Protein backbone atom coordinates (compact mmCIF):
# COMPACT_ATOMS: atom_id res chain seq x y z
CA UNK A 1 0.00 0.00 0.00
CA UNK A 2 1.17 3.43 -0.81
CA UNK A 3 1.38 5.88 1.98
CA UNK A 4 -1.35 8.47 2.09
CA UNK A 5 -0.43 11.86 0.78
CA UNK A 6 0.63 13.26 -2.54
CA UNK A 7 0.76 10.80 -5.39
CA UNK A 8 3.88 8.68 -5.26
CA UNK A 9 6.29 9.25 -8.12
CA UNK A 10 9.38 7.06 -8.26
CA UNK A 11 12.54 9.08 -8.47
CA UNK A 12 13.42 7.89 -11.95
CA UNK A 13 10.24 9.34 -13.21
CA UNK A 14 10.56 12.66 -11.51
CA UNK A 15 11.19 15.37 -14.03
CA UNK A 16 13.08 18.46 -13.20
CA UNK A 17 11.20 21.29 -14.70
CA UNK A 18 12.30 24.83 -15.07
CA UNK A 19 10.44 26.90 -12.47
CA UNK A 20 7.13 27.96 -13.86
CA UNK A 21 6.56 31.59 -14.45
CA UNK A 22 4.60 32.81 -11.52
CA UNK A 23 1.16 33.84 -12.52
CA UNK A 24 -0.41 36.48 -10.30
CA UNK A 25 -2.20 33.95 -8.19
CA UNK A 26 -5.83 34.68 -7.83
CA UNK A 27 -7.18 34.26 -4.35
CA UNK A 28 -9.21 31.17 -3.70
CA UNK A 29 -12.75 31.55 -4.70
CA UNK A 30 -14.04 31.46 -1.17
CA UNK A 31 -12.16 34.65 -0.43
CA UNK A 32 -13.75 36.72 -3.14
CA UNK A 33 -15.73 39.60 -1.85
CA UNK A 34 -15.07 38.72 1.72
CA UNK A 35 -12.61 40.24 4.10
CA UNK A 36 -9.76 38.21 5.46
CA UNK A 37 -8.84 38.91 9.01
CA UNK A 38 -5.14 38.53 9.55
CA UNK A 39 -3.20 38.58 12.76
CA UNK A 40 0.21 40.15 12.34
CA UNK A 41 3.07 39.43 12.58
CA UNK A 42 2.40 36.34 10.48
CA UNK A 43 4.81 33.90 8.87
CA UNK A 44 4.89 33.39 5.10
CA UNK A 45 3.71 29.84 5.71
CA UNK A 46 0.70 30.86 7.76
CA UNK A 47 -0.14 33.67 5.36
CA UNK A 48 -0.04 31.21 2.49
CA UNK A 49 -2.56 28.91 4.13
CA UNK A 50 -4.77 31.81 5.22
CA UNK A 51 -4.93 33.34 1.76
CA UNK A 52 -4.85 30.11 -0.18
CA UNK A 53 -1.85 31.29 -2.13
CA UNK A 54 1.22 29.18 -2.58
CA UNK A 55 4.07 30.19 -0.32
CA UNK A 56 6.43 30.18 -3.27
CA UNK A 57 4.24 32.74 -4.98
CA UNK A 58 4.35 34.95 -1.94
CA UNK A 59 8.10 34.64 -1.69
CA UNK A 60 8.58 35.48 -5.35
CA UNK A 61 6.24 38.43 -5.12
CA UNK A 62 8.10 39.76 -2.11
CA UNK A 63 11.41 39.44 -3.84
CA UNK A 64 10.47 40.69 -7.29
CA UNK A 65 8.24 43.58 -6.39
CA UNK A 66 9.23 44.60 -2.92
CA UNK A 67 12.85 43.59 -2.86
CA UNK A 68 12.33 41.57 0.30
CA UNK A 69 14.09 38.25 0.51
CA UNK A 70 11.88 36.08 2.72
CA UNK A 71 11.85 32.46 3.80
CA UNK A 72 8.93 30.17 4.70
CA UNK A 73 9.20 30.88 8.40
CA UNK A 74 9.90 34.55 8.16
CA UNK A 75 7.39 36.64 10.01
CA UNK A 76 5.95 39.57 8.11
CA UNK A 77 4.70 42.77 9.64
CA UNK A 78 1.39 44.44 8.94
CA UNK A 79 2.82 46.88 6.40
CA UNK A 80 4.32 44.13 4.25
CA UNK A 81 1.25 41.94 4.44
CA UNK A 82 -0.93 44.90 3.44
CA UNK A 83 1.19 45.39 0.32
CA UNK A 84 0.93 41.72 -0.53
CA UNK A 85 -2.82 41.70 -0.03
CA UNK A 86 -3.03 44.61 -2.43
CA UNK A 87 -0.90 42.72 -4.96
CA UNK A 88 -3.15 39.71 -4.81
CA UNK A 89 -6.32 41.76 -4.80
CA UNK A 90 -7.44 40.64 -1.39
CA UNK A 91 -9.21 42.83 1.07
CA UNK A 92 -7.51 42.34 4.38
CA UNK A 93 -8.28 43.54 7.84
CA UNK A 94 -5.59 43.45 10.47
CA UNK A 95 -5.62 42.40 14.02
CA UNK A 96 -2.54 42.50 16.18
CA UNK A 97 -1.73 39.02 17.38
CA UNK A 98 -1.83 38.99 21.13
CA UNK A 99 1.69 38.29 22.23
CA UNK A 100 2.11 35.98 25.22
CA UNK A 101 3.97 38.88 26.83
CA UNK A 102 0.81 40.98 26.90
CA UNK A 103 -1.16 38.19 28.47
CA UNK A 104 1.56 37.93 31.05
CA UNK A 105 1.18 41.59 31.88
CA UNK A 106 -2.50 41.15 32.51
CA UNK A 107 -1.86 38.09 34.63
CA UNK A 108 0.75 39.86 36.72
CA UNK A 109 -1.31 42.98 37.21
CA UNK A 110 -3.68 41.23 39.62
CA UNK A 111 -3.04 42.88 42.97
CA UNK A 112 -2.75 40.95 46.20
CA UNK A 113 -5.53 41.24 48.73
CA UNK A 114 -4.61 43.74 51.42
CA UNK A 115 -5.37 41.14 54.02
CA UNK A 116 -2.58 38.93 52.69
CA UNK A 117 0.07 41.63 52.86
CA UNK A 118 2.72 41.46 55.55
CA UNK A 119 5.82 43.57 56.21
CA UNK A 120 8.95 42.47 54.44
CA UNK A 121 12.60 43.23 55.31
CA UNK A 122 14.22 46.21 53.57
CA UNK A 123 16.79 45.53 50.83
CA UNK A 124 19.77 47.82 51.22
CA UNK A 125 22.71 48.90 49.01
CA UNK A 126 25.87 50.64 50.18
CA UNK A 127 27.06 53.53 48.05
CA UNK A 128 29.74 56.18 48.30
CA UNK A 129 33.19 57.33 47.31
CA UNK A 130 35.91 54.74 46.81
CA UNK A 131 37.77 53.74 50.00
CA UNK A 132 35.21 55.28 52.30
CA UNK A 133 34.44 51.83 53.72
CA UNK A 134 31.49 50.28 51.85
CA UNK A 135 33.02 46.81 51.66
CA UNK A 136 34.37 46.99 55.21
CA UNK A 137 30.93 47.92 56.54
CA UNK A 138 29.26 45.09 54.59
CA UNK A 139 31.80 42.63 56.02
CA UNK A 140 31.60 43.99 59.54
CA UNK A 141 27.81 43.72 59.59
CA UNK A 142 27.92 40.23 58.13
CA UNK A 143 30.44 39.04 60.70
CA UNK A 144 28.67 40.50 63.71
CA UNK A 145 25.13 39.63 62.78
CA UNK A 146 25.32 36.47 60.72
CA UNK A 147 28.39 34.38 61.21
CA UNK A 148 28.47 34.61 65.00
CA UNK A 149 25.32 32.64 65.57
CA UNK A 150 25.81 30.09 62.80
CA UNK A 151 27.45 26.72 63.15
CA UNK A 152 30.71 26.95 61.28
CA UNK A 153 30.00 30.57 60.54
CA UNK A 154 30.42 30.18 56.82
CA UNK A 155 28.43 32.52 54.65
CA UNK A 156 28.03 32.09 50.94
CA UNK A 157 28.45 34.92 48.48
CA UNK A 158 25.23 34.82 46.55
CA UNK A 159 24.90 38.50 45.79
CA UNK A 160 23.05 39.38 48.97
CA UNK A 161 22.84 38.37 52.59
CA UNK A 162 20.36 38.68 55.38
CA UNK A 163 21.10 39.73 58.93
CA UNK A 164 18.93 39.61 61.96
CA UNK A 165 18.65 42.13 64.74
CA UNK A 166 16.19 41.83 67.60
CA UNK A 167 14.11 39.37 65.64
CA UNK A 168 13.82 41.48 62.51
CA UNK A 169 15.74 41.17 59.24
CA UNK A 170 17.62 43.48 56.92
CA UNK A 171 18.94 42.31 53.55
CA UNK A 172 22.12 43.76 52.07
CA UNK A 173 23.11 43.59 48.43
CA UNK A 174 26.66 42.36 48.14
CA UNK A 175 27.83 44.53 45.28
CA UNK A 176 28.26 47.98 46.75
CA UNK A 177 28.34 51.10 44.61
CA UNK A 178 25.95 53.13 42.55
CA UNK A 179 27.17 51.69 39.23
CA UNK A 180 25.75 48.24 39.93
CA UNK A 181 22.63 49.84 41.36
CA UNK A 182 21.97 51.96 38.26
CA UNK A 183 22.98 49.20 35.84
CA UNK A 184 20.14 47.21 37.36
CA UNK A 185 17.76 50.11 36.89
CA UNK A 186 18.82 50.35 33.28
CA UNK A 187 17.46 46.82 32.91
CA UNK A 188 14.19 48.00 34.35
CA UNK A 189 14.52 46.65 37.86
CA UNK A 190 15.07 48.13 41.20
CA UNK A 191 15.88 45.80 44.02
CA UNK A 192 17.08 48.40 46.49
CA UNK A 193 14.62 49.88 48.99
CA UNK A 194 17.06 52.04 50.94
CA UNK A 195 20.55 53.28 50.05
CA UNK A 196 23.25 53.81 52.66
CA UNK A 197 25.53 56.65 51.61
CA UNK A 198 28.90 55.95 53.18
CA UNK A 199 31.06 59.03 53.80
CA UNK A 200 34.43 58.77 55.51
CA UNK A 201 34.47 61.16 58.44
CA UNK A 202 38.06 62.18 57.76
CA UNK A 203 37.67 62.68 54.02
CA UNK A 204 34.23 64.25 53.80
CA UNK A 205 32.07 64.53 50.69
CA UNK A 206 33.97 63.61 47.52
CA UNK A 207 32.94 63.66 43.83
CA UNK A 208 31.66 60.08 43.89
CA UNK A 209 29.73 60.76 47.07
CA UNK A 210 27.77 63.36 45.13
CA UNK A 211 27.46 61.09 42.13
CA UNK A 212 26.15 58.24 44.28
CA UNK A 213 23.66 60.56 45.93
CA UNK A 214 22.40 61.74 42.54
CA UNK A 215 21.99 58.16 41.36
CA UNK A 216 19.93 57.37 44.46
CA UNK A 217 17.86 60.53 44.00
CA UNK A 218 17.25 59.77 40.31
CA UNK A 219 15.88 56.40 41.39
CA UNK A 220 13.79 57.94 44.15
CA UNK A 221 15.39 55.71 46.78
CA UNK A 222 15.60 57.09 50.32
CA UNK A 223 19.09 57.62 51.70
CA UNK A 224 20.54 56.97 55.14
CA UNK A 225 24.01 58.40 55.77
CA UNK A 226 26.74 56.38 57.48
CA UNK A 227 29.52 58.69 58.63
CA UNK A 228 32.19 56.03 58.66
CA UNK A 229 35.73 55.79 60.08
CA UNK A 230 34.51 57.66 63.12
CA UNK A 231 37.31 55.94 65.08
CA UNK A 232 39.95 58.00 63.27
CA UNK A 233 41.41 60.94 65.17
CA UNK A 234 40.93 63.21 62.16
CA UNK A 235 37.24 62.34 61.96
CA UNK A 236 35.05 65.41 61.54
CA UNK A 237 31.40 64.32 61.41
CA UNK A 238 30.15 67.88 61.73
CA UNK A 239 31.82 68.84 58.46
CA UNK A 240 30.22 65.85 56.70
CA UNK A 241 26.78 66.91 57.93
CA UNK A 242 27.30 70.47 56.74
CA UNK A 243 28.50 69.32 53.33
CA UNK A 244 25.58 66.94 52.87
CA UNK A 245 23.04 69.46 54.15
CA UNK A 246 24.10 71.69 51.25
CA UNK A 247 23.28 68.80 48.90
CA UNK A 248 19.80 68.44 50.35
CA UNK A 249 20.43 65.77 52.97
CA UNK A 250 19.56 67.69 56.11
CA UNK A 251 20.07 65.76 59.37
CA UNK A 252 17.00 65.18 61.51
CA UNK A 253 18.50 67.03 64.45
CA UNK A 254 18.69 70.09 62.22
CA UNK A 255 15.05 69.81 61.27
CA UNK A 256 15.62 67.73 58.16
CA UNK A 257 14.50 64.22 57.26
CA UNK A 258 17.72 62.31 56.72
CA UNK A 259 19.05 59.81 59.22
CA UNK A 260 22.77 60.10 59.98
CA UNK A 261 24.58 57.34 61.84
CA UNK A 262 28.20 57.49 62.95
CA UNK A 263 29.90 54.16 62.25
CA UNK A 264 33.22 52.43 62.32
CA UNK A 265 33.81 49.21 60.43
CA UNK A 266 36.98 48.77 62.47
CA UNK A 267 35.59 49.10 66.00
CA UNK A 268 32.02 48.07 65.01
CA UNK A 269 30.65 51.21 66.57
CA UNK A 270 27.22 52.27 65.31
CA UNK A 271 26.45 49.09 63.36
CA UNK A 272 23.44 48.16 65.49
CA UNK A 273 22.24 51.73 65.31
CA UNK A 274 22.54 51.65 61.51
CA UNK A 275 20.45 48.47 61.34
CA UNK A 276 17.80 50.02 63.60
CA UNK A 277 17.70 53.10 61.40
CA UNK A 278 17.26 50.94 58.28
CA UNK A 279 14.37 49.11 59.93
CA UNK A 280 12.80 52.45 60.75
CA UNK A 281 13.10 53.53 57.10
CA UNK A 282 11.42 50.27 56.12
CA UNK A 283 8.56 51.06 58.47
CA UNK A 284 8.16 54.52 56.97
CA UNK A 285 8.17 53.03 53.48
CA UNK A 286 5.59 50.46 54.58
CA UNK A 287 7.32 47.70 52.65
CA UNK A 288 4.76 44.96 52.20
CA UNK A 289 4.54 41.74 50.27
CA UNK A 290 2.23 38.76 49.98
CA UNK A 291 3.98 35.55 51.02
CA UNK A 292 1.00 33.51 49.77
CA UNK A 293 1.38 34.81 46.22
CA UNK A 294 3.49 33.37 43.40
CA UNK A 295 7.02 34.67 43.51
CA UNK A 296 8.53 37.49 41.51
CA UNK A 297 11.78 39.36 41.92
CA UNK A 298 15.09 40.34 40.43
CA UNK A 299 18.23 38.52 39.34
CA UNK A 300 21.33 39.73 41.16
CA UNK A 301 23.84 37.67 39.26
CA UNK A 302 23.95 34.51 37.17
CA UNK A 303 26.59 32.18 35.88
CA UNK A 304 27.20 28.72 34.55
CA UNK A 305 28.07 26.41 37.41
CA UNK A 306 29.81 23.14 36.73
CA UNK A 307 27.40 20.43 37.76
CA UNK A 308 24.47 22.70 38.62
CA UNK A 309 23.89 24.26 35.20
CA UNK A 310 22.88 27.90 35.02
CA UNK A 311 22.68 29.23 38.55
CA UNK A 312 21.01 32.57 39.19
CA UNK A 313 21.02 34.35 42.50
CA UNK A 314 17.76 36.15 42.87
CA UNK A 315 16.07 38.29 45.42
CA UNK A 316 12.38 37.72 45.93
CA UNK A 317 10.35 40.91 45.98
CA UNK A 318 6.93 39.41 46.37
CA UNK A 319 5.41 35.99 46.92
CA UNK A 320 7.11 32.77 47.93
CA UNK A 321 9.38 30.77 45.67
CA UNK A 322 9.11 26.96 45.94
CA UNK A 323 11.21 24.10 44.66
CA UNK A 324 9.82 22.97 41.32
CA UNK A 325 8.29 26.34 40.42
CA UNK A 326 8.41 27.18 36.69
CA UNK A 327 10.48 30.35 36.29
CA UNK A 328 10.55 32.93 33.57
CA UNK A 329 13.54 35.19 33.76
CA UNK A 330 14.22 37.50 30.85
CA UNK A 331 14.86 35.21 27.94
CA UNK A 332 15.56 32.26 30.19
CA UNK A 333 13.14 29.75 31.64
CA UNK A 334 13.44 26.69 33.82
CA UNK A 335 12.20 24.86 36.84
CA UNK A 336 13.67 25.54 40.26
CA UNK A 337 15.53 22.26 40.77
CA UNK A 338 17.70 23.33 43.68
CA UNK A 339 17.62 26.34 45.92
CA UNK A 340 20.17 27.56 48.47
CA UNK A 341 20.02 30.46 50.88
CA UNK A 342 22.78 32.92 51.75
CA UNK A 343 24.09 30.53 54.39
CA UNK A 344 24.61 27.78 51.86
CA UNK A 345 21.68 25.73 53.20
CA UNK A 346 19.39 23.91 50.79
CA UNK A 347 15.87 25.28 51.18
CA UNK A 348 12.53 24.28 49.73
CA UNK A 349 10.94 27.70 49.80
CA UNK A 350 11.90 31.34 50.14
CA UNK A 351 9.67 34.28 50.97
CA UNK A 352 9.69 38.04 50.29
CA UNK A 353 13.07 39.84 50.43
CA UNK A 354 14.96 36.56 50.72
CA UNK A 355 18.02 36.09 48.54
CA UNK A 356 18.51 32.57 47.17
CA UNK A 357 20.51 30.91 44.45
CA UNK A 358 18.42 28.80 42.12
CA UNK A 359 19.23 26.34 39.38
CA UNK A 360 18.71 25.39 36.62
CA UNK A 361 17.78 27.87 33.85
CA UNK A 362 17.89 27.49 30.08
CA UNK A 363 20.26 30.40 29.46
CA UNK A 364 22.19 32.87 31.60
CA UNK A 365 20.00 35.88 32.43
CA UNK A 366 21.54 39.29 32.99
CA UNK A 367 21.82 40.98 36.35
CA UNK A 368 18.80 43.16 36.93
CA UNK A 369 16.47 40.94 34.91
CA UNK A 370 13.05 40.43 36.48
CA UNK A 371 11.83 36.93 37.17
CA UNK A 372 8.32 35.55 37.57
CA UNK A 373 6.84 32.23 38.53
CA UNK A 374 4.24 31.13 36.00
CA UNK A 375 1.51 28.54 36.19
CA UNK A 376 3.18 26.02 33.95
CA UNK A 377 6.54 25.37 32.36
CA UNK A 378 5.10 25.39 28.86
CA UNK A 379 4.11 29.03 29.13
CA UNK A 380 7.38 30.06 30.70
CA UNK A 381 9.24 28.41 27.86
CA UNK A 382 6.91 29.92 25.25
CA UNK A 383 7.36 33.46 26.53
CA UNK A 384 11.13 33.06 26.87
CA UNK A 385 11.33 31.93 23.24
CA UNK A 386 9.02 34.71 22.13
CA UNK A 387 11.27 37.21 23.88
CA UNK A 388 14.35 35.80 22.19
CA UNK A 389 12.65 36.15 18.84
CA UNK A 390 11.41 39.62 19.63
CA UNK A 391 14.88 40.70 20.67
CA UNK A 392 16.42 39.37 17.48
CA UNK A 393 13.91 41.34 15.46
CA UNK A 394 14.23 44.47 17.57
CA UNK A 395 17.99 44.27 17.28
CA UNK A 396 17.57 46.02 13.96
CA UNK A 397 15.51 48.80 15.37
CA UNK A 398 17.00 51.59 17.40
CA UNK A 399 16.12 52.09 21.00
CA UNK A 400 14.23 55.22 21.56
CA UNK A 401 15.55 57.21 24.43
CA UNK A 402 14.70 60.86 24.59
CA UNK A 403 16.94 63.12 22.48
CA UNK A 404 16.75 66.81 21.77
CA UNK A 405 15.47 65.97 18.30
CA UNK A 406 12.61 63.72 19.35
CA UNK A 407 11.83 65.66 22.53
CA UNK A 408 9.02 67.72 21.10
CA UNK A 409 7.19 64.74 19.61
CA UNK A 410 7.47 62.97 22.93
CA UNK A 411 6.16 66.01 24.79
CA UNK A 412 3.25 66.30 22.40
CA UNK A 413 2.44 62.63 22.81
CA UNK A 414 2.41 63.20 26.56
CA UNK A 415 5.28 60.78 27.02
CA UNK A 416 7.68 63.31 28.49
CA UNK A 417 6.82 65.68 31.31
CA UNK A 418 10.35 66.18 32.50
CA UNK A 419 13.47 66.78 30.45
CA UNK A 420 16.18 65.01 32.41
CA UNK A 421 19.73 66.16 31.86
CA UNK A 422 23.17 65.10 33.01
CA UNK A 423 25.71 67.91 32.82
CA UNK A 424 29.45 67.53 32.69
CA UNK A 425 31.75 70.56 32.46
CA UNK A 426 35.39 71.41 32.87
CA UNK A 427 35.01 73.83 35.75
CA UNK A 428 32.59 74.32 38.61
CA UNK A 429 31.78 77.90 37.61
CA UNK A 430 30.27 76.92 34.26
CA UNK A 431 28.30 74.11 35.87
CA UNK A 432 26.56 76.42 38.29
CA UNK A 433 25.68 78.94 35.60
CA UNK A 434 24.43 76.15 33.31
CA UNK A 435 22.30 74.51 35.96
CA UNK A 436 20.54 77.75 36.76
CA UNK A 437 20.00 78.74 33.15
CA UNK A 438 18.67 75.35 32.16
CA UNK A 439 16.34 74.96 35.11
CA UNK A 440 14.88 78.36 34.30
CA UNK A 441 13.77 77.00 30.93
CA UNK A 442 11.15 74.86 32.69
CA UNK A 443 7.63 75.54 31.49
CA UNK A 444 4.23 74.49 32.76
CA UNK A 445 4.37 71.51 30.43
CA UNK A 446 7.94 70.37 30.77
CA UNK A 447 10.19 70.66 33.72
CA UNK A 448 13.94 70.67 33.17
CA UNK A 449 15.51 68.45 35.78
CA UNK A 450 19.26 68.11 36.26
CA UNK A 451 19.79 64.54 37.44
CA UNK A 452 23.49 64.88 37.92
CA UNK A 453 26.14 67.45 37.24
CA UNK A 454 29.85 67.04 37.69
CA UNK A 455 33.28 68.16 36.67
CA UNK A 456 35.35 66.07 34.30
CA UNK A 457 34.98 63.65 31.41
CA UNK A 458 31.75 61.90 30.53
CA UNK A 459 31.95 58.42 32.06
CA UNK A 460 30.24 55.06 31.67
CA UNK A 461 28.39 55.71 34.88
CA UNK A 462 26.87 58.86 33.32
CA UNK A 463 25.68 56.86 30.32
CA UNK A 464 24.18 54.13 32.49
CA UNK A 465 22.36 56.72 34.57
CA UNK A 466 21.06 58.34 31.37
CA UNK A 467 19.96 54.93 30.10
CA UNK A 468 18.22 54.05 33.36
CA UNK A 469 16.52 57.42 33.70
CA UNK A 470 15.91 58.36 30.06
CA UNK A 471 18.15 61.42 30.18
CA UNK A 472 20.34 63.38 27.77
CA UNK A 473 24.00 64.03 28.53
CA UNK A 474 25.39 67.49 27.84
CA UNK A 475 29.13 68.04 27.84
CA UNK A 476 30.68 71.48 28.05
CA UNK A 477 34.36 71.54 27.21
CA UNK A 478 34.80 67.92 28.28
CA UNK A 479 35.94 64.74 26.57
CA UNK A 480 34.54 61.22 26.65
CA UNK A 481 36.24 58.48 28.61
CA UNK A 482 37.34 55.50 26.59
CA UNK A 483 34.57 53.21 25.46
CA UNK A 484 31.85 55.67 26.44
CA UNK A 485 30.93 56.64 22.91
CA UNK A 486 30.24 53.02 21.91
CA UNK A 487 28.27 52.36 25.08
CA UNK A 488 26.11 55.44 24.52
CA UNK A 489 25.43 54.41 20.95
CA UNK A 490 24.50 50.89 21.99
CA UNK A 491 22.11 52.15 24.65
CA UNK A 492 20.64 54.86 22.42
CA UNK A 493 21.73 57.63 24.79
CA UNK A 494 22.31 61.07 23.30
CA UNK A 495 25.50 62.92 24.18
CA UNK A 496 25.80 66.54 23.05
CA UNK A 497 28.99 68.55 23.11
CA UNK A 498 29.13 72.31 23.36
CA UNK A 499 31.66 75.07 23.65
CA UNK A 500 29.33 78.01 24.17
CA UNK A 501 26.87 78.11 27.06
CA UNK A 502 24.36 80.12 25.07
CA UNK A 503 24.25 77.37 22.41
CA UNK A 504 23.15 74.87 25.04
CA UNK A 505 20.26 76.93 26.36
CA UNK A 506 19.27 77.90 22.82
CA UNK A 507 19.13 74.27 21.67
CA UNK A 508 17.30 73.00 24.75
CA UNK A 509 14.75 75.80 24.49
CA UNK A 510 14.26 75.20 20.77
CA UNK A 511 13.89 71.46 21.36
CA UNK A 512 11.24 72.05 24.00
CA UNK A 513 9.31 74.24 21.59
CA UNK A 514 9.75 71.88 18.66
CA UNK A 515 11.86 74.40 16.79
CA UNK A 516 15.17 72.64 16.87
CA UNK A 517 16.87 72.55 13.51
CA UNK A 518 17.94 69.06 12.53
CA UNK A 519 21.52 68.46 13.52
CA UNK A 520 23.89 68.87 10.61
CA UNK A 521 26.40 66.09 10.43
CA UNK A 522 29.50 66.17 8.30
CA UNK A 523 30.23 62.85 6.69
CA UNK A 524 33.62 62.49 5.00
CA UNK A 525 33.19 60.67 1.76
CA UNK A 526 36.73 61.18 0.46
CA UNK A 527 39.85 63.23 0.71
CA UNK A 528 41.88 65.07 -1.92
CA UNK A 529 45.33 66.41 -1.85
CA UNK A 530 45.98 69.53 -3.87
CA UNK A 531 49.21 68.93 -5.77
CA UNK A 532 49.42 72.06 -7.84
CA UNK A 533 47.40 75.20 -8.50
CA UNK A 534 47.11 76.62 -12.03
CA UNK A 535 46.09 80.15 -12.82
CA UNK A 536 43.75 80.28 -15.80
Ligand code: GDP
Pocket residue numbers: 128129130131132133134135136137176228229230231232263264265266267
Ligand atom coordinates in the same frame (compact mmCIF):
# COMPACT_ATOMS: atom_id res chain seq x y z
P1 GDP B 1 35.24 50.87 49.72
O1 GDP B 1 36.11 51.18 48.56
O2 GDP B 1 34.26 51.96 49.99
O3 GDP B 1 34.59 49.52 49.67
O4 GDP B 1 36.22 50.89 51.01
P2 GDP B 1 36.87 49.67 51.80
O5 GDP B 1 35.84 49.00 52.62
O6 GDP B 1 37.66 48.85 50.86
O7 GDP B 1 37.81 50.44 52.82
C1 GDP B 1 38.92 51.21 52.38
C2 GDP B 1 39.94 51.30 53.47
O8 GDP B 1 39.43 51.97 54.61
C3 GDP B 1 40.40 49.92 53.97
O9 GDP B 1 41.79 49.95 54.16
C4 GDP B 1 39.67 49.76 55.28
O10 GDP B 1 40.40 48.98 56.19
C5 GDP B 1 39.57 51.18 55.79
N1 GDP B 1 38.38 51.36 56.62
C6 GDP B 1 37.12 51.04 56.30
N2 GDP B 1 36.29 51.36 57.30
C7 GDP B 1 37.04 51.87 58.29
C8 GDP B 1 36.75 52.41 59.59
O11 GDP B 1 35.61 52.44 60.04
N3 GDP B 1 37.80 52.89 60.31
C9 GDP B 1 39.06 52.86 59.84
N4 GDP B 1 40.01 53.35 60.60
N5 GDP B 1 39.37 52.38 58.62
C10 GDP B 1 38.38 51.89 57.84
